[in-house]
Amino acid sequence: MIKKVDHIGIAVTSIQNSLPFYEATLGMKLIGEEEVPSQLVKVAFLDAGNQKIELLEPTSSDSPVAKFIEKRGEGIHHVAYKVENIAARIEELKTQGINMIDHTPRLGAGGAAIAFLHPKSTGGTLTELCEKKGNDVK
Template identity: 50%
Template sequence: MMGIDHIGIAVRDLDGQVSLYRDRLGLAFEGIEEVPAQKVRVAFFAAGSSRIELLASTSPDGPIARHIDKRGEGLHHVAYRVPDIRAAMAEAAAKGFQLIDQEPRPGAHGTLVCFLHPRSTGGVLTELVQHTRSEH
């Protein structure tokens, strides 16, 4: 792992929370993107060498909507940057981590992502992220 890529925070009202993080907390707003495959809209903010990702569901049956229904708004996941997602997935599986994704899936900003189940990571949903473009 190359370090923390971002912290994911589940929210109901993306626009309202953008205002909180940008205007009140003063983080640099990087924009909003929809990730249809995950039924989510995301907003990113620069936070030093890491980022904050706000996640809002685009569907009542989406994973973020289900998360908020069960646990409320707040911390959703911690994402770690990896240079090679497939190698990181194989290494994680070999070390006994439970992979939610058996294949990398598309993430925001053209990334490839994979999630590790909280049962195998001390209760924290963990995301592995490989950037496929050079801007992040």
């Protein structure tokens, strides 16, 4: 089912304040930044080799990321796995009793089709399926 880890999402209060650690200290290249209005977040993707790091900054206090930071503080928010044929993968997971947050794929950052699995169904880690046409990293 899983092709690879696509990215790790990290909740931050400010992308601008967090970037120097990833760019200057760790030496990662910034791939791009964009706003995802449907998720009430601004994101920045960094190249971590064969995977990416996604910094997530809430744009509203109603954002799931704002609630996460309020409850748990900044830090790892989700792990996203690259899949093919995401709609079929969602159906497979449902038949295995997984509680899907998204029952159909929706549009995520970078034009990817995404769907989240509820952390209560995954042993505590918010998990994302991600399907993107074309090649990895970028």
